Amino acid sequence: MDGISSEQPGWPLDRGEADVTAIDHPRVSVALPVHNCERYVAEAIESILAQTFTDFEFLIVDDGSTDGSLAILQRYATRDQRIQLVSRPNTGYLVALNEMLARARGEYVARMDADDIALPERFDHQIRYLEDHPECVMVGSRVTLIDPDGAPIMVMGEALTHEEIDNALMMAQGQLVYHPVVMFRRQVVLDLGGYRPEYYTTEDLDLFLRLAEVGRIVNLAEPLLKYREHLQKIGYRRAGQQEAAARRTLTDAYRRRGLDLPKDLLDRCRRGVEPSQVLASWAWMALGAGHVATARKHALTCIRRAPLSLSTWRLVYCALRGH
Numbered sequence: 372m373d374g375i376s377s378e379q380p381g382w383p384l385d386r387g388e389a390d391v392t393a394i395d396h397p398r399v400s401v402a403l404p405v406h407n408c409e410r411y412v413a414e415a416i417e418s419i420l421a422q423t424f425t426d427f428e429f430l431i432v433d434d435g436s437t438d439g440s441l442a443i444l445q446r447y448a449t450r451d452q453r454i455q456l457v458s459r460p461n462t463g464y465l466v467a468l469n470e471m472l473a474r475a476r477g478e479y480v481a482r483m484d485a486d487d488i489a490l491p492e493r494f495d496h497q498i499r500y501l502e503d504h505p506e507c508v509m510v511g512s513r514v515t516l517i518d519p520d521g522a523p524i525m526v527m528g529e530a531l532t533h534e535e536i537d538n539a540l541m542m543a544q545g546q547l548v549y550h551p552v553v554m555f556r557r558q559v560v561l562d563l564g565g566y567r568p569e570y571y572t573t574e575d576l577d578l579f580l581r582l583a584e585v586g587r588i589v590n591l592a593e594p595l596l597k598y599r600e601h602l603q604k605i606g607y608r609r610a611g612q613q614e615a616a617a618r619r620t621l622t623d624a625y626r627r628r629g630l631d632l633p634k635d636l637l638d639r640c641r642r643g644v645e646p647s648q649v650l651a652s653w654a655w656m657a658l659g660a661g662h663v664a665t666a667r668k669h670a671l672t673c674i675r676r677a678p679l680s681l682s683t684w685r686l687v688y689c690a691l692r693g694h
Contacts (some may be wrong), residue, residue: 397453399427399494400475400557401483404467408485409439411599415485416447416454424494427481429454430471435461440485465574469565475557484551488517488597496591497554508586509555509579511548512595516656518665519601524653525660527598531590537583540576543621543639548588550575552596559585570623573616580624600653602646614640647676647683654686658694666690 401419405412419429431454433441441458448456457470472480479501481494497510513528530536530547539547563581570577582588617640625632650669658666670690673683 397426397428397477398498399424399479399481399554400471400477401427401429401481402468402471402475403429403431403483403485404434404464404471405431405436405440405444405485406434406461406464407436407438407440409436409443411486412440413443413447414488415483416444418487418489418491419483420447420451420453421491422489422494423492424498427453427494428476430474431456432467432471433458434464434467435459463571465566465568465571468574472557472560472565478557479554480557480560481554482551486599486601487551488521488599489552490595490597493552493595494554496593496595500589500591501554501556504587504589506587507589508559509553509582509588510591511553511589512591512593514549514552514596514598515594516653517597517599518653518657518669519599521597521599522665522668523657523660523662524600524665525656525662526594528590528594531592533583533587533589536588536590537580540580540583541621541624542633543617543636548575548579548590549596549598551598555582556586570616570620572613573620576617577620577623580620581627584627600649602649647673650676651683651686654690658690663690663693 403415403419408415416429416431419427429451431444431448433444433456436458444454444456444458448454455474479498481497483489493512497512500510501507511528513526513531515526516524518524528547528549530539536547539545559582560578563578563585566574567577568574579588618637621636621640622632650673654666654669654673657663657669667690670683670687673680674687677683
């Protein structure tokens with residue numbers, strides 16, 4: 372494929388083995404912020420260390436964890452010299468992202484979250500696309516949603532082209548790009564000023580819209596990440612704050628682009644949902660995707676939470692029936 376040579380450092384290498392000569396000049400910088408994620412972080416790190424493309428530095432910020440996360444991170448840092456671990460008092464997710472962006476040395480930055488799982492060929496596919504498409508400033512992919520236990524829910528991310536993604540983001544049509552699976556050109560994001568603190572909780576949406584104004588952003592059709600859903604995610608814990616930030620983000624994007632804000636657009640930014648509704652949505656999505664065991668598990672949890680709900684009994688009936 373044009374732009375990729377078998378002679379280039381790290382392409383390909385044996386799975387999980389670092390190209391030691393390339394560490395000082397890595398092609399990719401992986402940015403992983405961690406705060407109190409001891410249940411999942413080892414699996415997230417293992418998925419990065421298992422990448423088929425190995426020419427990367429692995430930047431990890433332990434953002435003041437109070438559980439067992441730091442001990443896990445320290446064990447991995449002693450195992451693999453690509454890991455650069457910083458641990459400090461809590462300053463917040465967004466500060467950690469900008470800190471890693473400033474430290475990154477790679478041409479590309481790959482985002483990762485501590486509760487997700489990257490598929491082994493994620494970096495391979497994304498770098499190949501960026502090398503072949505110099506007009507592209509960021510590439511994501513479809514993802515497989517998984518529940519807190521890792522059970523599959525469904526594949527998400529139907530918007531693939533720049534036009535589909537940008538239009539859907541501007542129209543507040545939901546999560547079209549999943550932050551922990553994106554890879555972007557480091558210098559372009561630095562030139563844009565990085566992540567903006569005033570848009571905390573929608574800093575990813577703000578960045579994606581600004582990137583779309585200076586280059587192409589796309590999603591690859593193949594799912595390259597298992598994206599974990601759980602009720603501790605910021606979209607559930609801080610739904611009101613995220614709703615307000617989404618409105619500010621979109622208002623600013625329309626202003627930058629010299630466009631009139633659609634009359635009902637900001638009403639589409641509503642984020643508030645009850646935990647029982649979230650669990651029911653996981654069950655219905657899993658059922659629709661044919662993951663019957665996942666659907667049954669969450670349907671039964673719903674009935675325990677709301678035993679008098681007719682809609683919940685309908686969900687249980689459909690899940691037990693299998694369709």
